[in-house]
Amino acid sequence: MRANFPVRLGPAEDALIAQLKAAGADSTAERITVAGLPTRRVESYHYTDLKTLLRAIPPVANAANEASAPALRIPGAFNLMIANGAIQNAATAPAGVIVGKADGGVLTTRDDVLVHINGALAKEALTLTLENSVDPVIQVERRIEGEAAHVADALKVFVADDASATIVETFSGSDAAHVGNHATYLSVGRNAVVTHITIDLSARAVSHFATNEYQLADGARLRTLVIHAGAGLARTHVFPRMAGAGAHADLTGLNLVADGQHADITMETLHAVPHTSSQPLFKSIVRGRAKAIVQGKLVVARDAQKTDAKFMHQGLMLSDEAEILSKPELEIYADDVVCGHGSTCGMIDEDSLFYLMSRGIPKSEAETMLVRGFIAELFDPIDDEELNEALQTIVDSWLMVGK
Amino acid sequence: MTTPVLEIRNLHARIEEREILKGVNLIIPPGEVHAIMGRNGSGKSTLSYVLAGKEDYEITEGEVLLNGENILEMEPDERAAAGLFLAFQYPIEIPGVATMTFLKAALNAQRKARGEAELSTPDFMRAVKEAGAQLNIDNDMLKRPLNVGFSGGEKKRAEIMQMALLKPSLAVLDETDSGLDIDALQVVSKGVNALRDGQRSMLVITHYQRLLNHIVPDVVHVFSDGRIVESGDKDLALKLEAQGYASYGGEAA
Numbered sequence: 165m166r167a168n169f170p171v172r173l174g175p176a177e178d179a180l181i182a183q184l185k186a187a188g189a190d191s192t193a194e195r196i197t198v199a200g201l202p203t204r205r206v207e208s209y210h211y212t213d214l215k216t217l218l219r220a221i222p223p224v225a226n227a228a229n230e231a232s233a234p235a236l237r238i239p240g241a242f243n244l245m246i247a248n249g250a251i252q253n254a255a256t257a258p259a260g261v262i263v264g265k266a267d268g269g270v271l272t273t274r275d276d277v278l279v280h281i282n283g284a285l286a287k288e289a290l291t292l293t294l295e296n297s298v299d300p301v302i303q304v305e306r307r308i309e310g311e312a313a314h315v316a317d318a319l320k321v322f323v324a325d326d327a328s329a330t331i332v333e334t335f336s337g338s339d340a341a342h343v344g345n346h347a348t349y350l351s352v353g354r355n356a357v358v359t360h361i362t363i364d365l366s367a368r369a370v371s372h373f374a375t376n377e378y379q380l381a382d383g384a385r386l387r388t389l390v391i392h393a394g395a396g397l398a399r400t401h402v403f404p405r406m407a408g409a410g411a412h413a414d415l416t417g418l419n420l421v422a423d424g425q426h427a428d429i430t431m432e433t434l435h436a437v438p439h440t441s442s443q444p445l446f447k448s449i450v451r452g453r454a455k456a457i458v459q460g461k462l463v464v465a466r467d468a469q470k471t472d473a474k475f476m477h478q479g480l481m482l483s484d485e486a487e488i489l490s491k492p493e494l495e496i497y498a499d500d501v502v503c504g505h506g507s508t509c510g511m512i513d514e515d516s517l518f519y520l521m522s523r524g525i526p527k528s529e530a531e532t533m534l535v536r537g538f539i540a541e542l543f544d545p546i547d548d549e550e551l552n553e554a555l556q557t558i559v560d561s562w563l564m565v566g567k
Numbered sequence: 568m569t570t571p572v573l574e575i576r577n578l579h580a581r582i583e584e585r586e587i588l589k590g591v592n593l594i595i596p597p598g599e600v601h602a603i604m605g606r607n608g609s610g611k612s613t614l615s616y617v618l619a620g621k622e623d624y625e626i627t628e629g630e631v632l633l634n635g636e637n638i639l640e641m642e643p644d645e646r647a648a649a650g651l652f653l654a655f656q657y658p659i660e661i662p663g664v665a666t667m668t669f670l671k672a673a674l675n676a677q678r679k680a681r682g683e684a685e686l687s688t689p690d691f692m693r694a695v696k697e698a699g700a701q702l703n704i705d706n707d708m709l710k711r712p713l714n715v716g717f718s719g720g721e722k723k724r725a726e727i728m729q730m731a732l733l734k735p736s737l738a739v740l741d742e743t744d745s746g747l748d749i750d751a752l753q754v755v756s757k758g759v760n761a762l763r764d765g766q767r768s769m770l771v772i773t774h775y776q777r778l779l780n781h782i783v784p785d786v787v788h789v790f791s792d793g794r795i796v797e798s799g800d801k802d803l804a805l806k807l808e809a810q811g812y813a814s815y816g817g818e819a820a
Contacts, residue, residue, distance in 0.1 A: 518619075519655065521644040522620070522643045522644075523647055523733065524647035524733070525673055525676045533664050533668075534661070534664070
């Protein structure tokens, strides 16, 4: 039963409501006025209690007039940038890539506060139409610069039938208490092959929220990789819709968190039609007193027979205070499916460490090798060597800080 | 007198409250191969782990000198750089770490610890190829994650290959024959024998005499209840094979 009295709103909610009203999003403002930000009582926010974690909402961003160094250099990539929500001019696009703008609100409406806020506040969306296979990596840099700001931005990508592409998004900016709310909608055409990587490299003071929605047509193949390696508070939604027979998605992610950080990957995959498959594989590495969360929900529609999906989350704790939380959920309405889930959690294996050291490898180098080995499954399928190398540097520098 | 490669003096070690090594004394001069035989549970494998520096054991008494230097205070990696190599009875599988990457890291770490320059990639590849050829280890195996999905024989061959590459002054072979069929045993033994060069010493731990037909020891020691109770030449191994360990007392494991 729901308590029938108004919730007590905090300063973050008050600021949010004012911003939403100013943007003309009265219904979203009203929802927050009535319900407040979600607490642990809301199932999907049970481990990421926004009311407690999000103490303040900074003012809506002004246009950026300064830019920090690129967060991640991928040699040979085609670069695009959205800074403080505004789409920046880009260099000449590679053949077959059409860059454009559209209204914001790229996500399908669903019962989620972050999705609602993005829809209400993202004024414009960067659009990318890939008419054929694109060789260079497409990198979209999403920045929040200057004083602490609240930014909602949006990206919409269409990949044509039979095309292939690798799209990398990096999130970074100045070291201030920003709140970023980012949306990406990616439509993968028939038999198209797409790799989509989103990497949070924001400063520690930032609260980073992102929602990645995918639509897969017949025979489409998608690989996703979410990396949380920056913000103090991070939550990325992964919402694929397997909408065409033969579609397959490898949904992967990595939480890298240390002292005081909180990172959450929340996946909900809808297998909407028969004969689709997904392989969600997430890993969390936690050092110091910090928290990593992976929620993975597989929904199989009534007609979606022959769905094949297995969710897996593996945690590696590098300290006694580390907290790794795993929530698999299955919601299956079809009767002829193979679905499953699994979770493991442990410390660095002492026997493995001893074996490496007995060959002359010093302890800290041996630990690094084991951590790299733990992650290898996520990075090995990334064929582009320069990109693979760039991803590896993120992990290496994260490990370095801890030494 | 030449400094022994290995000298163990009155070594006592325990795990939690249980004393496992109860006063081991052993001297291995340069170039000699010594075998330690004993029944399961006599403490043979513990001795190998204690030599290599596994953390689980507490040394309560005694000394271990490698080429005259006390190694008991050293970390396992420092012992390796000082010239100790342990061929594991059960080599550990390490997913996600390619065998080749591991070999390079190990070799270069040891060179670095000894103040030598790192090997260039071509020199490294040459050394690996050379070490691998004799043990029927091909490139495919080296690309696979370390020991993952290797058969029992492949794991043992990979251990001996590491030894050939790392060129230790003392190799401890812990039950290297376990899990090997006759053919694999011959390949492994051939690999080990090729590393006998009159300088390098070996400590071969086994409970079957079979291995010692292939790797012929200079001295055989009988291990029982945490210490060496008898030493002799290679014929002692034959006597043990015929009579068993019963006459040495202690309880069967």
